[in-house]
Amino acid sequence: MPAEIIDGKAIAAELRAKIANESARIAGNTGRKPGLAVVLVGEDPASQVYVRNKHKAAIEAGFNSFETIFPADISEKSLISELNKLNDNSEVDGILVQLPLPAHISSDIVINTINPAKDVDGFHPLNSGKLFNGRRDGFLPCTPLGCLYLLKRTISKGLAGKNAVVIGRSNIVGKPMAALLLSEDCTVTITHSKTRNLAEITANADILVSATGKPEFVKKEWVKKGAVVIDVGINRVENKLKGDVDFKGACENASFITPVPGGVGPMTIACLMYNTLKAYCKINEIKLELEI
Numbered sequence: 001m002p003a004e005i006i007d008g009k010a011i012a013a014e015l016r017a018k019i020a021n022e023s024a025r026i027a028g029n030t031g032r033k034p035g036l037a038v039v040l041v042g043e044d045p046a047s048q049v050y051v052r053n054k055h056k057a058a059i060e061a062g063f064n065s066f067e068t069i070f071p072a073d074i075s076e077k078s079l080i081s082e083l084n085k086l087n088d089n090s091e092v093d094g095i096l097v098q099l100p101l102p103a104h105i106s107s108d109i110v111i112n113t114i115n116p117a118k119d120v121d122g123f124h125p126l127n128s129g130k131l132f133n134g135r136r137d138g139f140l141p142c143t144p145l146g147c148l149y150l151l152k153r154t155i156s157k158g159l160a161g162k163n164a165v166v167i168g169r170s171n172i173v174g175k176p177m178a179a180l181l182l183s184e185d186c187t188v189t190i191t192h193s194k195t196r197n198l199a200e201i202t203a204n205a206d207i208l209v210s211a212t213g214k215p216e217f218v219k220k221e222w223v224k225k226g227a228v229v230i231d232v233g234i235n236r237v238e239n240k241l242k243g244d245v246d247f248k249g250a251c252e253n254a255s256f257i258t259p260v261p262g263g264v265g266p267m268t269i270a271c272l273m274y275n276t277l278k279a280y281c282k283i284n285e286i287k288l289e290l291e292i
C-alpha cells in the first residue's frame, strides 16, 4: 500500500488556530499582544519570502509583528546594538534573526546576543544546552519541534523504542532533532556527510528524518517497509521545490511521509508562533494552557 501523506499544511493551520485562540484569551486579560521581531539582513530572495511568511503568520495569530530590515553591509557592531535595543524593548517577546547572515557577520556572535528569554528560534547555547539536558523549560528549535509534532500525531502508539535515524547534523535541524527523538525514548542514530554505509543504516529506521539539502538524495531502497519519513529538505530544482527524499519511490515503502512543499515547512512557522506565545507567557508569568 502506498504511504499515507502527512498533511503538514493542514496540521499547522490547526495548530496556528489554537495558538490564535490562546493568544486572544491571554491578551484579553493583559491588554498587550505578544510581539515578534523578525530581523532580516540583506536582500536574499528566499529569506525575504520566509520573513514575509513569518510576519503574516504573526498577524494571523493576533501578535504584533516588528519587521526589522537592515542593509547587507550593516556592520556586526551596529547589528548587535540593534539587537540589544530589541532585547530591551518590552513590546518584543520573541526575536528571530533570519539566517544565513552576510559573511562578514558571525552568526554565533549574533545568536549569543539575543536574550535567551526572547530566543524563539531556540539557537542560543543556553536553550540548546537545556534541550540536550532533557529540559523543556527553554525554547526548542522550530523545525525539529514541528517534525516531532508531526511524528507524535502520526505514530499513535508512541515513539518509545523506535529506531530513529537522522540524516544531517546541523545545529538548526539535525542535532536538535536527534536530541528531541532521544528525549522521546527513541534509539537514535545521527548520520552525516562522512557516514559510511548510509543506506544500510537508514534501512533499519522506523523513523527517518532527512535534513541534508540534497534533492532526492534518499532512495526508495533506503526506506524500511512501514517507516515514517520526515523530509526536512527544501531544494529548488528548475523552479520547483523538492525534498531530500525521492518522494515517489519512498512512498512505495514508507507507511507515512511528509511532502515537499506542504510538510515540515508550515510546521516550522506554526512552532515559531508557539515559541513566541511561550516567551510572552514566561515574561508575563502567565500559565500557557496550550502544550505541544
Ligand code: NAD
Pocket (backbone or CB within 6 Å): 143, 167, 168, 169, 170, 171, 172, 173, 174, 191, 192, 193, 194, 195, 198, 211, 212, 213, 214, 232, 233, 234, 235, 264, 265, 266, 268
Ligand atoms: P546544513 O547544510 O547546515 O546541513 C546539512 C547536513 O547534511 C550536514 O550536517 C551534512 O553533514 C549532511 N550531509 C550532507 N551531505 C550528506 C551526505 N552525502 N550524506 C549524509 N549527510 C550529508 O543544512 P540545514 O540547515 O540543516 O538544512 C538542511 C535542509 O533542510 C536544507 O534543504 C534546508 O533548506 C532545509 N530546511 C528546511 C526547514 C523547513 O522549515 N522545512 C528549516 C531548516 C532547514
